[in-house]
Ligand SMILES: Nc1ncnc2c1ncn2[C@@H]1O[C@H](COP(=O)(O)OP(=O)(O)O)[C@@H](O)[C@H]1O
């Protein structure tokens with residue numbers, strides 16, 4: 001489903017991604033952990049071309065992008081259509097209601113009529129437990145509610161995979177559980193997810209596999225039990241020890 | 243009567259020029275008439291005449307110099323810089339002033355003053371003793387100063403294009419555009435008749451130009467001006483004989499009877515001893531009609547005292563309000579253009595391909611970096627002369643204001659676009675939007691909200707800036723104020739009325755803007 005080959009990205013002299021390889025099957029949910037500034041966000045953003053990698057290949061579902069050459073805009077867009085993105089800071093459209101945020105993509109990217117999309121959008125709102133907030137603007141919602149709308153917005157595009165960048169980090173601890181709950185159910189339903197998080201509770205709950213990222217490489221990979229409870233690599237041990 | 247013949251552009255009096263585009267940002271409702279009012283009060287306080295002074299004639303005689311005020315931009319044949327030596331000042335009024343002083347056994351000295359403000363300055367006293375500036379001996383002028391016996395007989399002359407052979411008199415011009423100089427006998431005559439479309443100018447060059455290119459069908463002016471401008475110009479001709487004769491007189495400050503008597507005596511002497519005939523012959527102005535100078539006797543005068551615009555508000559307020567309508571539509575038209583064109587510029591400058599981006603940047607820099615006045619002249623006169631593109635004054639005004647403000651609005655929008663968090667564009671792209679769609683659906687709605695306060699500020703500023711379009715014969719509020727103030731001499735009362743109207747307009751606009759902002763903010767939450 002997701003294949004990454006020799007993905008590299010440097011900011012000046014700083015090599016943030018150093019020929020990273022990664023394979024992920026359909027319905028597999030993978031959690032990426034690692035210290036701050038080690039390049040986790042950069043990795044996710046390179047996957048859907050919000051950041052331009054220097055080299056490597058990214059395949060999501062049936063779309064392959066070779067990053068060594070300039071990438072055509074339409075190909076970029078096709079890649080993004082297959083990978084929904086959820087941001088740490090939600091990035092909801094502040095001038096639109098919760099419902100409109102969810103309708104935005106299907107109507108104005110896919111060109112589907114509102115009459116067809118609206119029932120789906122309301123259904124998504126129900127799935128994230130926000131049926132009663134359809135007409136609210138982002139500024140009238142709590143952080144947890146906003147993040148759930150953001151997840152619904154990504155799902156409305158029916159992506160093949162979901163990329164999530166620290167979806168609970170911007171939330172007060174008591175609001176995290178509602179977002180974890182949504183993500184747990186998504187994982188159970190077989191959504192292919194690549195999740196970056198510092199929230200080890202969340203990692204344990206949803207991960208089929210956990211990757212530890214360090215120095216531009218994936219240095220350890222295994223089940224939650226293997227990586228979180230019996231880490232092999234000294235940096236992983238150090239990271240989890242603190 | 244006349245100002246600015248060969249200057250780049252006749253400027254309204256210093257106090258009435260609206261501020262240059264650079265500093266139009268302040269959004270207080272201080273309208274230009276306030277400035278005039280302030281200058282008027284300050285000037286009055288600083289150079290007000292001393293109550294202890296004996297009499298102006300005594301001053302003049304002991305000084306040995308008669309200072310006369312006029313505007314050196316006046317033009318031929320009154321006073322002008324000859325083409326072969328621009329440092330000299332010549333003209334029949336220069337010679338007349340010299341002869342007058344000689345007759346009084348003193349010297350004369352020319353003092354430069356903006357034409358529109360000659361009589362107010364004379365009343366203030368201090369800078370000159372008399373005014374010799376083709377002032378018509380009319381009740382309006384008599385209300386503002388004491389006037390001597392006439393030194394010149396002029397008449398109204400209708401000027402048309404040589405090709406328009408059908409036009410013989412004003413009766414042939416019903417409903418058609420006729421140019422006149424602001425606040426002159428010609429202007430009042432057309433207003434009294436009310437049968438033609440009056441176009442008011444500030445100088446006596448541009449209306450001939452507009453007549454040649456076809457924006458006007460005729461010009462009504464004083465005989466000396468017609469004479470000079472028709473000489474050697476094959477495109478124009480005089481239509482019909484001169485009519486409605488009138489007199490030019492010397493103005494002295496009100497109540498200076500001694501000085502007035504000396505000057506009357508001197509003029510009579512110059513008339514009877516043939517000096518005036520000599521001078522006028524030299525300029526090709528002598529004709530049988532000047533016999534009127536000799537025969538003239540002072541009429542039993544009904545001198546209208548200075549009028550009070552506040553007491554007669556029923557007369558003046560409707561006039562000002564009619565002019566305010568012009569201000570409103572020029573401003574609304576200009577702003578509509580600025581808002582739309584500015585948006586296009588902002589988007590191209592921010593997201594367009596390189597060559598377009600550079601063009602937008604160049605446009606913005608040029609229009610922000612040059613005076614609005616210059617742009618108006620360029621659009622109205624320049625395009626007509628060089629490309630034959632004859633825009634109407636109204637259209638030219640809307641275009642000039644719109645194109646100029648578009649540069650400012652573009653920068654406002656850009657500031658708004660830059661203020662939208664980067665995550666918004668990323669979220670839109672991550673949804674699979676094309677850049678164009680992301681711009682339209684996500685960035686612009688937010689950016690426009692952010693830039694709305696600056697845009698509405700500019701809208702209010704444009705109400706005041708729009709006064710500058712009076713230079714292309716469009717009578718808007720400030721111009722109407724000027725015309726009526728010169729007529730009545732009531733700068734204070736009219737200024738208050740005018741300022742009140744400006745205030746009402748900006749206040750309404752601010753109220754509307756605030757409501758819109760609140761509505762959108764509420765919408766945002
Ligand atoms: N636009 C950028 N320009 C320069 N350096 C950047 C940029 N974005 C990220 N970095 C650097 O790349 C490294 C990885 O950043 P990031 O992927 O955000 O880390 P993480 O998400 O793992 O905390 C950091 O050292 C960061 O300073």
Ligand SMILES: [Mg+2]
Nearest residue numbers: 040041042166
């Ligand atoms: Mg990060």
